[in-house]
Amino acid sequence: MSDKTDQMEQVLEQVLGLLEAREYEVLRKTLQGVHASDLADLVEHLEDEERLALFQHLPSDLAADALAEMEEVERPGELLLQLEPERTAEIVHEMADDDAADVIGDLEPEQQARVLAAVPDEEAAEIEELLTFPEESAGGLMTREVLSVSTQLTAGEAIAEIRRQAHEDFDFYTIFVVDPDGTFRGVVALRDLVIADPAVSIADLTEEPPAVVTVDTDQEEVGKTLSRYNLASLGVVDALGRLVGRITFDDVIDVVEAEATEDIFRFAAVSDEEEVRGTTGDAIRSRLPWLILSVVTAVVASSVVFVYQSTIEAMALLAVAMPVIAGVGGNAGTQALAVTIRRIALSEETVGERLGVIWKELVVGLVNGLVIGVLAAVLGLLFTDAGIMFGVVVLLAMWGSLVIASFAGAFIPIFLERIGVDPAVASSPFVTTLTDLWGFFLLLGLATAVLM
Amino acid sequence: MSDKTDQMEQVLEQVLGLLEAREYEVLRKTLQGVHASDLADLVEHLEDEERLALFQHLPSDLAADALAEMEEVERPGELLLQLEPERTAEIVHEMADDDAADVIGDLEPEQQARVLAAVPDEEAAEIEELLTFPEESAGGLMTREVLSVSTQLTAGEAIAEIRRQAHEDFDFYTIFVVDPDGTFRGVVALRDLVIADPAVSIADLTEEPPAVVTVDTDQEEVGKTLSRYNLASLGVVDALGRLVGRITFDDVIDVVEAEATEDIFRFAAVSDEEEVRGTTGDAIRSRLPWLILSVVTAVVASSVVFVYQSTIEAMALLAVAMPVIAGVGGNAGTQALAVTIRRIALSEETVGERLGVIWKELVVGLVNGLVIGVLAAVLGLLFTDAGIMFGVVVLLAMWGSLVIASFAGAFIPIFLERIGVDPAVASSPFVTTLTDLWGFFLLLGLATAVLM
Numbered sequence: 041m042s043d044k045t046d047q048m049e050q051v052l053e054q055v056l057g058l059l060e061a062r063e064y065e066v067l068r069k070t071l072q073g074v075h076a077s078d079l080a081d082l083v084e085h086l087e088d089e090e091r092l093a094l095f096q097h098l099p100s101d102l103a104a105d106a107l108a109e110m111e112e113v114e115r116p117g118e119l120l121l122q123l124e125p126e127r128t129a130e131i132v133h134e135m136a137d138d139d140a141a142d143v144i145g146d147l148e149p150e151q152q153a154r155v156l157a158a159v160p161d162e163e164a165a166e167i168e169e170l171l172t173f174p175e176e177s178a179g180g181l182m183t184r185e186v187l188s189v190s191t192q193l194t195a196g197e198a199i200a201e202i203r204r205q206a207h208e209d210f211d212f213y214t215i216f217v218v219d220p221d222g223t224f225r226g227v228v229a230l231r232d233l234v235i236a237d238p239a240v241s242i243a244d245l246t247e248e249p250p251a252v253v254t255v256d257t258d259q260e261e262v263g264k265t266l267s268r269y270n271l272a273s274l275g276v277v278d279a280l281g282r283l284v285g286r287i288t289f290d291d292v293i294d295v296v297e298a299e300a301t302e303d304i305f306r307f308a309a310v311s312d313e314e315e316v317r318g319t320t321g322d323a324i325r326s327r328l329p330w331l332i333l334s335v336v337t338a339v340v341a342s343s344v345v346f347v348y349q350s351t352i353e354a355m356a357l358l359a360v361a362m363p364v365i366a367g368v369g370g371n372a373g374t375q376a377l378a379v380t381i382r383r384i385a386l387s388e389e390t391v392g393e394r395l396g397v398i399w400k401e402l403v404v405g406l407v408n409g410l411v412i413g414v415l416a417a418v419l420g421l422l423f424t425d426a427g428i429m430f431g432v433v434v435l436l437a438m439w440g441s442l443v444i445a446s447f448a449g450a451f452i453p454i455f456l457e458r459i460g461v462d463p464a465v466a467s468s469p470f471v472t473t474l475t476d477l478w479g480f481f482l483l484l485g486l487a488t489a490v491l492m
Numbered sequence: 493m494s495d496k497t498d499q500m501e502q503v504l505e506q507v508l509g510l511l512e513a514r515e516y517e518v519l520r521k522t523l524q525g526v527h528a529s530d531l532a533d534l535v536e537h538l539e540d541e542e543r544l545a546l547f548q549h550l551p552s553d554l555a556a557d558a559l560a561e562m563e564e565v566e567r568p569g570e571l572l573l574q575l576e577p578e579r580t581a582e583i584v585h586e587m588a589d590d591d592a593a594d595v596i597g598d599l600e601p602e603q604q605a606r607v608l609a610a611v612p613d614e615e616a617a618e619i620e621e622l623l624t625f626p627e628e629s630a631g632g633l634m635t636r637e638v639l640s641v642s643t644q645l646t647a648g649e650a651i652a653e654i655r656r657q658a659h660e661d662f663d664f665y666t667i668f669v670v671d672p673d674g675t676f677r678g679v680v681a682l683r684d685l686v687i688a689d690p691a692v693s694i695a696d697l698t699e700e701p702p703a704v705v706t707v708d709t710d711q712e713e714v715g716k717t718l719s720r721y722n723l724a725s726l727g728v729v730d731a732l733g734r735l736v737g738r739i740t741f742d743d744v745i746d747v748v749e750a751e752a753t754e755d756i757f758r759f760a761a762v763s764d765e766e767e768v769r770g771t772t773g774d775a776i777r778s779r780l781p782w783l784i785l786s787v788v789t790a791v792v793a794s795s796v797v798f799v800y801q802s803t804i805e806a807m808a809l810l811a812v813a814m815p816v817i818a819g820v821g822g823n824a825g826t827q828a829l830a831v832t833i834r835r836i837a838l839s840e841e842t843v844g845e846r847l848g849v850i851w852k853e854l855v856v857g858l859v860n861g862l863v864i865g866v867l868a869a870v871l872g873l874l875f876t877d878a879g880i881m882f883g884v885v886v887l888l889a890m891w892g893s894l895v896i897a898s899f900a901g902a903f904i905p906i907f908l909e910r911i912g913v914d915p916a917v918a919s920s921p922f923v924t925t926l927t928d929l930w931g932f933f934l935l936l937g938l939a940t941a942v943l944m
């Protein structure tokens with residue numbers, strides 16, 4: 041990859057030189073054969089004015105593909121807005137409808153209207169229709185550019201029909217089969233069509249799709265379906281069962297990556313509205329509410345300590361043990377939580393199986409809690425002269441803390457999923473607070489009872 | 493989805509009944525049209541003996557596909573081992589070579605040899621060759637079943653050649669083009685071939701692939717490449733540039749999911765060897781080393797508290813503030829860490845851009861630290877009668893703790909990546925320890941200086 045990076049840096053130098061010299065013809069030649077994804081990366085290194093000059097002079101198909109590949113945070117829509125209306129129309133015309141809707145959809149409504157005003161009415165209407173679907177639904181992911189053939193054709197006729205419908209930039213892997221009234225009937229894999237006898241009927245080649253999604257299916261569900269059945273392309277139907285679009289594997293890879301980012305962010309109490317490459321201001325705003333929540337939960341946990349202040353005054357060593365018990369307990373809770381959340385995300389299970397998960401984590405907490413409790417107690421006895429009973433208190437507090445942590449790490453997300461709350465979103469603060477609260481209570485309560 | 497679940501539960505009931513009644517002919521009919529992925533799920537609900545009976549009587553192509561779709565933790569390889577050698581050979585024959593290698597590769601070496609002994613020599617040799625590649629490399633992902641045509645054919649001849657090479661269960665989306673000596677030259681999209689004039693030369697239709705991977709490329713890199721360039725299929729070459737296999741999008745979706753699980757697990761200090769649905773014993777073993785590490789780091793952090801015991805004895809309220817500062821600081825560090833790790837995973841950036849990330853997080857820490865510090869100080873003053881200087885100490889300790897947390901959350905993973913260590917694997921304990929250490933030092937040090 042570093043070869044590739046070097047190569048791209050050279051191209052960037054060249055592009056900057058050519059833009060400055062206004063050598064647009066040479067520029068176009070230089071960028072011929074550069075993949076749109078690489079070009080999109082390159083564009084991110086340009087100043088606003090340079091971007092604009094580049095997009096004014098790029099071949100419009102390459103400009104369209106590069107815009108589609110640019111990251112949301114680079115605001116490709118604003119580029120469209122800054123170009124001459126004729127140029128905007130040219131580029132939008134070359135874009136797949138779903139890419140155009142994504143790029144334009146990130147703009148403010150008033151800006152969207154300005155871009156769409158530059159585009160011919162028919163195209164604008166198609167894009168506007170896609171914009172009506174929520175961004176994270178099948179409707180928001182799909183393209184309406186579907187290659188479909190009627191059940192009534194032969195394989196040979198179908199290939200001729202495909203030649204007629206397909207144009208250059210139209211990727212397809214699956215041929216969708218519809219009734220004369222547009223009802224989705226099934227699919228023919230392109231490879232089956234290619235290797236079939238031309239006289240065989242399409243109806244005989246049609247396979248019932250293992251799954252269909254409707255326009256309002258959530259993107260996470262779309263991703264699971266396509267991935268489960270290893271489909272390159274998935275048909276999208278409306279409420280009446282008519283084929284209205286398709287979603288391809290590359291959209292789904294993006295969804296799987298976005299959902300993984302979302303899971304990790306939620307796990308770390310970062311709002312999933314924060315962009316990986318967003319601004320400092322966005323980061324401050326997205327994280328502050330979660331930090332405020334964590335102040336509140338931490339205050340709740342430390343209220344136990346408040347109650348036992350006199351014990352701590354008598355034996356400050358307990359304050360030394362507190363961070364160890366809270367830290368390790370929190371860690372054990374996080375472990376159980378991560379495994380359980382991922383399990384919920386990746387597999388559908390019966391109630392019995394989910395209860396088994398809670399039981400499993402409880403056993404893990406019992407075993408690891410005992411080992412870690414003994415370790416902590418031994419360390420406490422080695423490094424202090426507090427006596428054997430202090431060791432016993434540390435052992436029991438650590439053990440109890442790890443048991444609760446493991447239990448809560450499994451129980452809370454499973455319970456939240458059961459009542460219809462996304463288990464990733466809210467589990468982490470509950471688990472930590474519960475673990476801290478219980479750990480401090482065991483440590484200080486036992487110490488008060490045994491050592492005072 | 494619940495319709496689907498209900499339906500599968502009915503099928504499960506039927507299958508159990510038919511297995512008990514030994515109605516194998518009816519069983520085969522019942523399962524006709526059930527997708528292999530659904531069947532694989534169903535198999536997970538069967539006892540060992542029922543599984544064995546089912547796989548003895550399933551059509552061998554369906555048995556092969558279902559085995560390929562079963563999860564690793566269900567040990568599909570052991571099923572192959574328990575079947576009669578002839579039956580094993582039949583099923584393996586129907587499997588794609590990469591699926592067979594995956595299933596057999598999970599067995600012990602001695603078990604692998606027993607399964608391979610049942611398979612004809614030529615097939616066994618092919619599977620053995622795939623088994624020589626590391627599981628997480630391109631070689632470990634690829635299938636050797638590549639459809640390739642020579643640069644010297646016409647489009648029409650190529651289609652005839654494809655009809656000759658392709659058999660029923662051989663998914664392909666891209667035609668690979670090679671020189672007469674096997675050197676990989678490029679690709680022709682199946683759709684381009686279908687819509688091309690039959691007389692045009694393959695050399696003219698061949699596109700240079702935007703990226704090629706070699707057998708030893710890491711799977712994470714493979715995933716990034718396929719996803720970056722939206723490829724349905726990616727050619728794999730050996731050290732001499734000869735085409736030896738291909739990797740398709742469905743493998744990559746699995747890789748993206750597995751890598752996301754790995755990231756979350758590492759983030760939560762769970763060994764990435766732990767399976768989401770692994771046994772209790774595996775979970776205990778995989779998590780214990782990390783818990784022991786967290787005891788050590790927590791002891792390091794609490795050593796600061798040890799030093800200031802006399803201050804705590806004089807003012808136990810400080811022990812109440814400790815968990816709040818450590819908890820919120822840890823949370824802020826986790827936020828910065830999650831965003832930075834995801835940023836490293838998803839985008840390649842220059843050194844300057846990475847330094848910008850550290851700067852951004854520092855600013856986020858300064859701003860949010862001030863807000864949270866003021867909040868904590870106000871809460872402290874409201875709920876206790878400790879006086880204004882206590883509030884100032886809490887404010888400064890919280891602020892300083894959040895600044896260090898944000899800085900460390902960005903700096904540590906970026907530094908680890910720079911020196912070639914996976915930033916996800918080891919960041920979390922460092923960030924937490926540093927934050928706790930610094931937070932306790934500020935709180936107790938300032939309190940000793942100002943309040944004692």
